[in-house]
Amino acid sequence: xxxxxxxxxxxxLALLARAGGQPLGSCAIARxxxxxxxxxxxxxxxxxxxRVIRVRRGAGGGAELARAPHAIRLxxxxxxxxxxxxxxxxxxxxxxxxxxxxxxxxxxxxQGEIDEAVRRTLAEITLQDVLERL
Amino acid sequence: xxxxxxxxxxxxLALLARAGGQPLGSCAIARxxxxxxxxxxxxxxxxxxxRVIRVRRGAGGGAELARAPHAIRLxxxxxxxxxxxxxxxxxxxxxxxxxxxxxxxxxxxxQGEIDEAVRRTLAEITLQDVLERL
DNA sequence: GGAAAGTGTAACCAGTATGGTTACATTCAC
DNA sequence: GTGAATGTAACCATACTGGTTACACTTTCC
Numbered sequence: 491x492x493x494x495x496x497x498x499x500x501x502x503l504a505l506l507a508r509a510g511g512q513p514l515g516s517c518a519i520a521r522x523x524x525x526x527x528x529x530x531x532x533x534x535x536x537x538x539x540x541r542v543i544r545v546r547r548g549a550g551g552g553a554e555l556a557r558a559p560h561a562i563r564l565x566x567x568x569x570x571x572x573x574x575x576x577x578x579x580x581x582x583x584x585x586x587x588x589x590x591x592x593x594x595x596x597x598x599x600x601q602g603e604i605d606e607a608v609r610r611t612l613a614e615i616t617l618q619d620v621l622e623r624l
Numbered sequence: 625x626x627x628x629x630x631x632x633x634x635x636x637l638a639l640l641a642r643a644g645g646q647p648l649g650s651c652a653i654a655r656x657x658x659x660x661x662x663x664x665x666x667x668x669x670x671x672x673x674x675r676v677i678r679v680r681r682g683a684g685g686g687a688e689l690a691r692a693p694h695a696i697r698l699x700x701x702x703x704x705x706x707x708x709x710x711x712x713x714x715x716x717x718x719x720x721x722x723x724x725x726x727x728x729x730x731x732x733x734x735q736g737e738i739d740e741a742v743r744r745t746l747a748e749i750t751l752q753d754v755l756e757r758l
Numbered sequence: 759g760g761a762a763a764g765t766g767t768a769a770c771c772a773g774t775a776t777g778g779t780t781a782c783a784t785t786c787a788c
Numbered sequence: 789g790t791g792a793a794t795g796t797a798a799c800c801a802t803a804c805t806g807g808t809t810a811c812a813c814t815t816t817c818c
Contacts, residue, residue: 493805494714497731501714504723515764523714524722526807531765548815549763564734576710576742580628580657583635587656589642589758593635596757600634600698600749607741609709615734623730624723627776649793660778665794682786683792 495571498523499533503567503617504624506543507559513552533571540570559621565612576604629705632657633667637701637751638758640677647686650683667705676702693755699746710738 502519516527516534523530525617534553542562545553555562579597583590635657640648650661650668657664668687671677676696679687689696713731715723 492710492712494712495805496711497714497727500731501717501723501727504727505721508723517750517764522718522724524716524718524724525714527765528767528808529806531767532806535766543689545765546815547765547813549761550812550816551764551766572711574626576626577630577706578626578628580631580659581633582658584656584658587639589635589638590656592660592758593631593638597631597634598752599757600746600754603745603749604742607745608738611737611741612734620681620730620734624726624732629776651793659795662779662796663777665796666777669795679794680786681784681792681794683790684787685793687783687794 493572494568495533495536496568498525499530499537499567499571499616500620502533502553503555503559503562504532504552504620507621508553509554509618511554513550513554515552519553522592526551532574536570537567537622540566542566542570558618560616560618562617563613564615564617564620565609568608568612575601576608577601627706629667629670630702632659632663633671634698634751635699636664636667636671637676637689637696638754639691640687640689641751641755642690643688645688647684647688649682649686651745653687656734660735665743670704671701676698676700676704689751696751698749698751698754699743699748702742702746709735711735 501523505522506514506517516530519534520527520530534543534545537547538553541556543553545551546555579594579601583593585591639653639656650664652667654661654664668677668679672687675690677687678690679685679729713728713735717727719725726732
């Protein structure tokens with residue numbers, strides 16, 4: 491089951507970019523995304539930890555971009571909200587079998603190649619690109 | 625939760641390649657992968673549908689590669705067992721919001737870029753490469 | 759100082775994907 | 789026909805996801 495967290499994060503950042511420095515609350519974002527404010531706050535936390543946004547608590551608070559849209563790469567967003575890898579290794583292949591003993595290192599290499607390709611792709615797309623296509 | 629089906633499939637194909645044309649049964653494969661034969665048969669079905677292997681039923685049956693290892697690309701394997709995309713779109717953004725109305729088309733474009741990168745990567749790795757690294 | 763507005767986070771639930779298991783119909787070689 | 793093997797349905801435990809409620813904490817404003 492692929493999660494929609496990256497989609498929600500990009501949607502959120504697009505809203506923040508359009509707000510132009512004005513802090514946006516989780517309720518306003520949740521209305522546009524059409525979900526619960528807590529779900530948004532969870533994503534907001536992850537993005538704040540990655541220094542992509544700044545969040546102010548208390549009355550009049552909310553989230554705003556930490557940088558200009560052209561300086562925010564989707565790769566940072568992806569890594570912030572979507573830790574895992576594209577596929578999982580199977581847990582315990584048989585050590586006594588020559589294939590089972592060594593398959594994990596080969597699969598790790600394949601995983602690395604895929605992750606690298608995804609990283610290269612997302613490193614070249616910025617929030618500015620997203621805004622221009624909206 | 626990323627599935628381990630791709631990992632199981634590659635492991636299985638490596639075993640078939642090493643068997644050198646001799647059909648391998650799901651029980652033998654399951655022993656090396658360390659799982660249940662039914663799990664293997666499910667993967668075998670997907671690989672047979674993709675014409676990567678041939679499966680014979682009945683006594684003395686089993687699976688064998690349909691082509692030489694250098695002619696089997698991991699991309700075929702990936703597509704056969706791992707249908708989905710890297711991330712999911714969020715179900716119903718608000719149509720009345722200018723961002724919510726258009727975000728899906730942008731996210732689809734991003735999805736396409738990622739999928740393309742993954743495809744390019746896996747199209748260049750063959751089962752032969754896997755065998756050489758074992 | 760207190761009220762109001764907001765975030766941060768824990769706890770719980772429903773829905774769903776995954777892998778493991780059993781069971782059984784079907785197919786094929788001998 | 790018998791035995792060995794696949795194909796597939798059914799069911800279960802586990803885990804992840806998103807939705808929801810609840811509440812502590814922080815900040816602004818009066």
